[in-house]
Amino acid sequence: xxxxxxxxxxxxxxxxxxxxxxxxxxxxxxxxxxxxxxxxxxxxxxxxxxxxxxxxxxxxxxxxxxxxxxxxxxxxxxxxxxxxxxxxxxxxxxxxxxxxxxxxxxxxxxxxxxxxxxxxxxxxxxxxxxxxxxxxxxxxxxxxxxxxxxxxxxxxxxxxxxxxxxxxxxxxxxxxxxxxxxxxxxxxxxxxxxxxxxxxxxxxxxxxxxxxxxxxxxxxxxxxxxxxxxxxxxxxxxxxxxxxxxxxxxxxxxxxxxxxxxxxxxxxxxxxxxxxxxxxxxxxxxxxxxxxxxxxxxxxxxxxxxxxxxxxxxxxxxxxxxxxxxxxxxxxxxxxxxxxxxxxxxxxxxxxxxxxxxxxxxxxxxxxxxxxxxxxxxxxxxxxxxxxxxxxxxxxxxxxxxxxxxxxxxxxxxxxxxxxxxxxxxxxxxxxxxxxxxxxxxxxxxxxxxxxxxxxxxxxxxxxxxxxxxxxxxxxxxxxxxxxxxxxxxxxxxxxxxxxxxxxxxxxxxxxxxxxxxxxxxxxxxxxxxxxxxxxxxxxxxxxxxxxxxxxxxxxxxxxxxxxxxxxxxxxxxxxxxxxxxxxxxxxxxxxxxxxxxxxxxxxxxxxxxxxxxxxxxxxxxxxxxxxxxxxxxxxxxxxxxxxxxxxxxxxxxxxxxxxxxxxxxxxxxxxxxxxxxxxxxxxxxxxxxxxxxxxxxxxxxxxxxxxxxxxxxxxxxxxxxxxxxxxxxxxxxxxxxxxxxxxxxxxxxxxxxxxxxxxxxxxxxxxxxxxxxxxxxxxxxxxxxxxxxxxxxxxxxxxxxxxxxxxxxxxxxxxxxxxxxxxxxxxxxxxxxxxxxxxxxxxxxxxxxxxxxxxx
Numbered sequence: 107x108x109x110x111x112x113x114x115x116x117x118x119x120x121x122x123x124x125x126x127x128x129x130x131x132x133x134x135x136x137x138x139x140x141x142x143x144x145x146x147x148x149x150x151x152x153x154x155x156x157x158x159x160x161x162x163x164x165x166x167x168x169x170x171x172x173x174x175x176x177x178x179x180x181x182x183x184x185x186x187x188x189x190x191x192x193x194x195x196x197x198x199x200x201x202x203x204x205x206x207x208x209x210x211x212x213x214x215x216x217x218x219x220x221x222x223x224x225x226x227x228x229x230x231x232x233x234x235x236x237x238x239x240x241x242x243x244x245x246x247x248x249x250x251x252x253x254x255x256x257x258x259x260x261x262x263x264x265x266x267x268x269x270x271x272x273x274x275x276x277x278x279x280x281x282x283x284x285x286x287x288x289x290x291x292x293x294x295x296x297x298x299x300x301x302x303x304x305x306x307x308x309x310x311x312x313x314x315x316x317x318x319x320x321x322x323x324x325x326x327x328x329x330x331x332x333x334x335x336x337x338x339x340x341x342x343x344x345x346x347x348x349x350x351x352x353x354x355x356x357x358x359x360x361x362x363x364x365x366x367x368x369x370x371x372x373x374x375x376x377x378x379x380x381x382x383x384x385x386x387x388x389x390x391x392x393x394x395x396x397x398x399x400x401x402x403x404x405x406x407x408x409x410x411x412x413x414x415x416x417x418x419x420x421x422x423x424x425x426x427x428x429x430x431x432x433x434x435x436x437x438x439x440x441x442x443x444x445x446x447x448x449x450x451x452x453x454x455x456x457x458x459x460x461x462x463x464x465x466x467x468x469x470x471x472x473x474x475x476x477x478x479x480x481x482x483x484x485x486x487x488x489x490x491x492x493x494x495x496x497x498x499x500x501x502x503x504x505x506x507x508x509x510x511x512x513x514x515x516x517x518x519x520x521x522x523x524x525x526x527x528x529x530x531x532x533x534x535x536x537x538x539x540x541x542x543x544x545x546x547x548x549x550x551x552x553x554x555x556x557x558x559x560x561x562x563x564x565x566x567x568x569x570x571x572x573x574x575x576x577x578x579x580x581x582x583x584x585x586x587x588x589x590x591x592x593x594x595x596x597x598x599x600x601x602x603x604x605x606x607x608x609x610x611x612x613x614x615x616x617x618x619x620x621x622x623x624x625x626x627x628x629x630x631x632x633x634x635x636x637x638x639x640x641x642x643x644x645x646x647x648x649x650x651x652x653x654x655x656x657x658x659x660x661x662x663x664x665x666x667x668x669x670x671x672x673x674x675x676x677x678x679x680x681x682x683x684x685x686x687x688x689x690x691x692x693x694x695x696x697x698x699x700x701x702x703x704x705x706x707x708x709x710x711x712x713x714x715x716x717x718x719x720x721x722x723x724x725x726x727x728x729x730x731x732x733x734x735x736x737x738x739x740x741x742x743x744x745x746x747x748x749x750x751x752x753x754x755x756x757x758x759x760x761x762x763x764x765x766x767x768x769x770x771x772x773x774x775x776x777x778x779x780x781x782x783x784x785x786x787x788x789x790x791x792x793x794x795x796x797x798x799x800x801x802x803x804x805x806x807x808x809x810x811x812x813x814x815x816x817x818x819x820x821x822x823x824x825x826x827x828x829x830x831x832x833x834x835x836x837x838x839x840x841x842x843x844x845x846x847x848x849x850x851x852x853x854x855x856x857x858x859x860x861x862x863x864x865x866x867x868x869x870x871x872x873x874x875x876x877x878x879x880x881x882x883x884x885x886x887x888x889x890x891x892x893x894x895x896x897x898x899x900x901x902x903x904x905x906x907x908x909x910x911x912x913x914x915x916x917x918x919x920x921x922x923x924x925x926x927x928x929x930x931x932x933x934x935x936x937x938x939x940x941x942x943x944x945x946x947x948x949x950x951x952x953x954x955x956x957x958x959x960x961x962x963x
Contacts, residue, residue: 196218324336347381434519503516570659725779791950809844826857835862863885918930
């Protein structure tokens with residue numbers, strides 16, 4: 107049919123051409139006949155060509171049918187498709203192409219495609235260039251593109267059409283309207299922006315994870331609260347935020363949620379905790395919501411930091427615990443930025459103690475300078491503490507600001523007795539109880555101050571180290587009471603030869619220190635020689651026995667080049683060693699060359715011994731029992747350490763601990779004690795009761811110590827509630843920030859803490875009430891004479907009262923006889939420790955004793 111149609115068209119065209127020629131010329135009929143004959147010949151050739159192409163060379167009928175169906179399908183596409191031959195002529199297009207361009211097939215088929223590619227004023231465009239290249243490609247024309255004839259964003263795809271030999275014969279062009287796609291993308295972006303904005307405006311950390319707990323999305327609030335950035339959390343397991351001690355519980359809670367996913371709090375009212383990047387553990391509330399996407403479960407968790415809420419709840423409980431008739435004076439002051447301070451409440455005890463308080467209002471001396479403390483409390487959010495003295499009475503105040511109601515709460519304690527005791531304790535903390543001289547701690551403080559002054563003002567001082575030569579003979583022959591009497595008399599002799607500006611101290615045992623401030627070496631040498639001569643000339647008589655002890659002394663100048671206190675003390679000690687080694691009874695001035703002798707004969711030897719003992723495991727654990735004074739069956743254990751010498755003898759800690767502290771080996775010793783204590787507990791060698799472990803100030807200040815202890819809990823099967831760490835008052839004050847963090851982290855696990863040697867330093871009531879400790883150990887120097895000295899009795903009783911008020915258990919050290927034990931029991935002390943109950947034993951020996959005791963029972 108197509109061949110016939112073509113033939114008919116050609117024939118018709120030839121007739122028209124002949125008629126046209128005839129009409130135009132108006133003559134020569136013969137010419138028209140020739141034209142007719144020529145048209146007939148052309149017609150015959152066309153018929154032959156069509157017959158050869160469509161009849162002889164056409165594919166089989168089935169293939170033609172499939173191609174026809176495919177072409178018909180293209181007709182029904184809503185997107186324009188056009189086929190262009192190699193000469194850029196339109197061969198065929200679908201209906202959408204004609205409709206969109208507002209043309210028909212009769213108008214464009216066989217026409218140049220360039221006319222429909224771009225506006226007439228545009229000479230060329232990317233569409234033309236790609237079509238001319240005959241390559242496969244895809245381009246996008248935006249709506250405002252000068253080459254775009256459609257007025258909307260269009261994606262144009264080109265596919266080269268080739269013959270059976272692979273030669274390009276045309277291009278198939280497919281146009282796609284991107285308007286709806288762009289709108290959909292815009293809606294998606296808007297939705298994503300809204301979702302992200304909603305995520306980031308959440309006031310709490312929001313974490314989305316899959317069902318296995320892998321984090322896939324977090325908001326920036328996580329970094330503010332938990333310390334992790336978004337990149338650090340995405341891809342990690344949620345277990346990274348869960349402390350090791352409770353991960354097993356968290357896994358159970360997560361599996362329970364997966365079995366029945368519904369929006370609810372995690373833990374069903376349990377107290378939950380989270381671990382921040384810096385290691386801090388904070389209390390949290392967690393709300394979970396399930397998200398199901400394509401039949402896959404995701405979990406959305408809102409993590410709320412409730413640290414402040416818990417603190418506020420505790421504060422409310424604390425305030426609620428004060429009844430209206432509390433013996434503690436309570437004052438409430440109304441405050442505000444633009445309002446004057448005004449008392450809004452007084453409890454009866456405050457009215458009784460200060461009857462003129464309402465009349466004077468905030469002008470009363472008990473509220474002096476109150477506005478400054480309220481302002482500080484408001485800015486910092488922390489209670490402020492101060493001490494006010496009114497006449498002979500001393501009050502300690504805690505000033506808290508309550509922002510919600512704009513009032514300040516002032517709680518007062520009458521600490522007059524405590525203040526007097528504190529002054530006494532301060533004196534005792536800085537003075538030797540036997541001689542009344544400055545003690546070692548206070549003396550070292552003054553040496554440090556002298557070194558600072560020497561460096562800042564280029565002033566010279568002299569430090570003298572005095573060691574008695576034959577003092578041990580007096581102790582051995584006449585006892586310690588004679589030795590104490592001799593030390594008192596010698597202290598008076600030395601004191602009488604010094605200036606009023608000098609400081610004389612008893613450093614321990616039979617050793618004295620003398621600081622001569624603003625003194626040249628020559629003058630100091632004369633003073634020290636006079637002292638040594640007077641000690642040598644003195645005869646001590648006791649029980650009809652006469653003794654001449656003598657003394658050796660080392661002298662060192664304090665200047666801006668002296669270095670730190672360790673160098674100075676070591677230099678003076680070395681000089682004294684040289685004087686004693688030369689026969690005693692003389693003074694030796696420190697020279698730099700003496701440093702070698704001192705290092706190789708004293709502390710360096712101990713440092714080497716300690717290092718060797720650590721490497722060869724030559725330390726042994728000892729324990730001393732701590733007995734309950736109310737329940738004989740309850741026994742605690744303080745863990746101690748001893749060094750085993752090469753000959754098998756036991757070296758007490760007093761011999762090597764000072765060197766360990768001086769040469770920074772104490773941290774290694776503390777770690778050895780912690781690990782071997784945990785090993786002994788796990789193996790059953792240490793049984794029953796609480797085990798207390800001493801930690802030095804250096805260990806508390808070591809940032810890695812906390813991680814080490816946590817690792818020990820993970821490595822050994824030790825219950826945290828069975829471990830108590832003892833920290834001295836001095837170590838706690840020196841490293842207060844680090845100590846507070848250390849205590850908080852381990853108390854969160856269940857560990858307990860004891861404040862050791864309380865009463866040996868300066869102890870403030872406000873300072874003590876802010877310490878998170880469970881046990882208060884009263885210094886043995888106070889306990890030793892509690893049964894015989896009224897001042898000691900009052901001080902121990904006061905410390906016990908303070909401890910119980912703070913909900914702490916009290917332990918009295920140095921309980922050496924039954925009189926002391928009975929006195930402590932009467933006072934209400936909780937526990938006693940000392941030789942009256944037991945001496946330190948190795949943990950192996952103690953295990954055997956406890957085993958035999960249990961068999962008897």
